Amino acid sequence: MKFDFKKLFNFKKPQNVLEGTDEAAPQQAAKEPPAEAAIPDKLAEKCEQCGQIVLSDEMKENLGVCPKCGHYKKLDARTRIQSCAEHFSELFGDVAGGNPLGFPGYDEKLAQLREKTGEQDAVVCGTAEIGGVQCALFSMDYRFQMGSMGHAVGEKITQLFEYATEKKLPVVGFVLSGGARMQEGIVSLMQMAKTSAAVAKHSEAGLLYIAVLTDPTTGGVSASFAFEADIIVAEKGALIGFAGLRVIEQTIRQKLPEGFQRAELLQEKGFVDLIAERKELKEKLAALLRLHTAEVTA
Amino acid sequence: MNAYEIVLKSREKGRPTAAKYIEKIVDGFIELHGDRRFADDAAIVGGVGYVCGMPVTVIGIEKGEDTNAKVAHNFGCAHPEGYRKAMRLMKEAEKFHRPVLCFVDTSGAYCGIGAEERGQAEAIASSIMEMIRLKTPALSVLIGEGGSGGALGLSAADEVWITETSTYSVISPEGCASILWKDSAKVAEACDCLKLTASDLIGLGAVDRVVEEKGFSEEFFASLKAEIAAFFAAKAKIPAEELVEERYRRFRKF
Numbered sequence: 091m092k093f094d095f096k097k098l099f100n101f102k103k104p105q106n107v108l109e110g111t112d113e114a115a116p117q118q119a120a121k122e123p124p125a126e127a128a129i130p131d132k133l134a135e136k137c138e139q140c141g142q143i144v145l146s147d148e149m150k151e152n153l154g155v156c157p158k159c160g161h162y163k164k165l166d167a168r169t170r171i172q173s174c175a176e177h178f179s180e181l182f183g184d185v186a187g188g189n190p191l192g193f194p195g196y197d198e199k200l201a202q203l204r205e206k207t208g209e210q211d212a213v214v215c216g217t218a219e220i221g222g223v224q225c226a227l228f229s230m231d232y233r234f235q236m237g238s239m240g241h242a243v244g245e246k247i248t249q250l251f252e253y254a255t256e257k258k259l260p261v262v263g264f265v266l267s268g269g270a271r272m273q274e275g276i277v278s279l280m281q282m283a284k285t286s287a288a289v290a291k292h293s294e295a296g297l298l299y300i301a302v303l304t305d306p307t308t309g310g311v312s313a314s315f316a317f318e319a320d321i322i323v324a325e326k327g328a329l330i331g332f333a334g335l336r337v338i339e340q341t342i343r344q345k346l347p348e349g350f351q352r353a354e355l356l357q358e359k360g361f362v363d364l365i366a367e368r369k370e371l372k373e374k375l376a377a378l379l380r381l382h383t384a385e386v387t388a
Numbered sequence: 389m390n391a392y393e394i395v396l397k398s399r400e401k402g403r404p405t406a407a408k409y410i411e412k413i414v415d416g417f418i419e420l421h422g423d424r425r426f427a428d429d430a431a432i433v434g435g436v437g438y439v440c441g442m443p444v445t446v447i448g449i450e451k452g453e454d455t456n457a458k459v460a461h462n463f464g465c466a467h468p469e470g471y472r473k474a475m476r477l478m479k480e481a482e483k484f485h486r487p488v489l490c491f492v493d494t495s496g497a498y499c500g501i502g503a504e505e506r507g508q509a510e511a512i513a514s515s516i517m518e519m520i521r522l523k524t525p526a527l528s529v530l531i532g533e534g535g536s537g538g539a540l541g542l543s544a545a546d547e548v549w550i551t552e553t554s555t556y557s558v559i560s561p562e563g564c565a566s567i568l569w570k571d572s573a574k575v576a577e578a579c580d581c582l583k584l585t586a587s588d589l590i591g592l593g594a595v596d597r598v599v600e601e602k603g604f605s606e607e608f609f610a611s612l613k614a615e616i617a618a619f620f621a622a623k624a625k626i627p628a629e630e631l632v633e634e635r636y637r638r639f640r641k642f
Contacts, residue, residue, distance in 0.1 A: 108427055108429060108462070108467045108469060108498075108502055108503075109467075109500050109501065109502040109503070190592070191581065191582070191583045191592075193581055194581060241642065244642070248640070270536070270537075270558045270559075272558060272559050272564055272567065272568070274558075275557060275558050275581075275582045275583050275584065276556060276557060276558060276582075276583065276584065276589060276592055276594045277592065277594075277642055278558050279536060279537070279540055279556075279557075279558040279594075280594060280639060280642035281642060282516060282537060282540055283516055283520060283540060283543075283544050283639040283642075284639045284640055284642050286513065286516045286517040286520055286544070287517075287520045287521070287544075287635075287636050287639050287640065288640075289517060290517050290520060290521045291521075291636070294521070308509075309537075310536070310537055310558070312509035312513070313508070313509045313512040313513050313516075313537040313541075314512075314513050314516060314537075315513070316509070316513065317507075317509050317510040317513040317514070318513050318514070318517050330509075331504050331508075331509060332497065332499075332503070332504060332508035332509040332512070332537070333497075333499035333503075333504065333508070337499050337563075338499045338500060338501070338504065341498075341499040341500060342499075342500050342501065346501065347501070350501065350504070351504060355505070359505050359506070359507070360507075361507045361510055
């Protein structure tokens with residue numbers, strides 16, 4: 091005889107008053123991306139969403155947006171900067187993290203990622219002009235452990251805010267991160283406090299900080315400098331949230347509604363100022379920067 | 389005790405929760421409810437009272453002692469409302485130059501649809517930022533589990549103390565084991581790797597003082613109370629601007 095243990099132990103979850111009962115019913119699980127095919131010479135590439143072959147030049151021209159289906163490919167830190175800013179000059183390029191906890195295998199992992207990406211860690215910082223306005227900017231890199239924040243990322247972002255405070259510059263941040271970097275343990279958690287303190291000082295100096303939340307912005311980064319900006323711009327369709335989708339599903343034991351943690355829902359719920367399509371992002375940033383630096387006169 | 393044993397101990401049934409600390413340390417406690425935005429989150433308990441005659445604002449993440457209390461307090465997993473209530477109470481404390489005392493004990497902020505839709509990330513981010521620039525003294529005491537951002541939201545203080553068998557970590561050892569080794573049986577190994585015990589944390593500078601537990605006896609609470617009062621008395625002499633600058637430096641060093 092076979093027991094269905096799931097049925098047998100199907101306890102009703104205690105009612106959680108703050109979670110309510112009027113939330114949308116689950117509709118759809120996350121789609122698995124189609125398997126990657128090898129394409130020679132990098133003349134063409136396959137869209138990770140629709141699977142269609144697109145000329146690499148065309149993809150590049152289109153800022154990584156698939157011309158066939160409109161899917162937003164993730165941009166690495168420097169490509170993102172190029173897509174939005176002029177006269178970029180890098181700062182704090184030498185700052186690198188170590189292995190503060192002596193976490194097994196982490197040194198090797200860092201070495202591999204540095205080799206593969208040519209970056210020291212998951213963020214690139216510097217100064218640039220957007221729409222003619224001089225600003226400090228940071229841009230996070232998905233290729234480096236999905237932009238996770240350890241000492242190097244926290245330190246560079248903190249230094250950038252300190253620099254911007256001293257030089258009276260606005261900060262534009264392109265955020266992309268899965269959250270804190272687990273291998274740096276409590277040291278990575280402390281980066282959330284450190285960066286927040288630097289953002290607070292910059293803010294108290296009366297300076298503008300615009301965060302551009304791109305796909306994905308979650309975990310310890312969303313719960314620190316990502317959501318501390320004066321203006322929060324989200325890139326169309328970006329996944330933005332605190333907890334990971336899988337963790338939430340496991341906790342509440344139900345499938346999540348369609349559009350959950352997406353930029354459009356966050357705007358509807360009041361947590362994002364505006365949503366930008368990739369092709370219009372630069373102009374929107376320029377307009378915001380210009381307005382904030384314009385003199386307030388009658 | 390090894391790290392794994394300490395993790396188990398930090399979650400042990402019968403361990404005093406924030407409510408017990410408030411009862412033993414804060415005299416004349418008056419609970420203040422709600423975030424004035426959406427709801428009152430019972431996972432975070434806050435209010436005002438006295439420590440050795442000094443008025444304080446106290447905020448605790450409450451897990452609940454028995455099963456009914458655990459359910460009522462959502463097992464110490466706060467929603468955004470909890471962090472917004474805490475922020476509101478901290479700002480009220482700042483207005484009246486009262487120190488802020490936090491008791492932290494959570495496996496993490498709540499993961500759920502409502503929590504996300506009402507901005508869990510924004511609430512924690514704001515709570516960290518507001519606390520770190522608070523113009524009044526603040527002390528956080530880790531009394532059980534210090535689970536990630538949910539704990540940090542109430543730990544951006546002048547000093548962070550930890551009781552001997554409490555922990556503080558960026559991720560649960562279970563989460564770490566499952567992400568890293570796809571094997572939840574490697575929890576004990578993850579406990580070692582994460583350096584989450586009081587002795588590890590003091591070495592890393594993440595906590596400033598380890599408080600002896602003395603079996604959570606009356607003596608333990610009495611001496612903790614005296615230490616807290618002495619701490620606030622010393623901090624009360626420091627001008628607010630200097631206090632904020634010192635707090636900045638405390639977190640800047642990481």
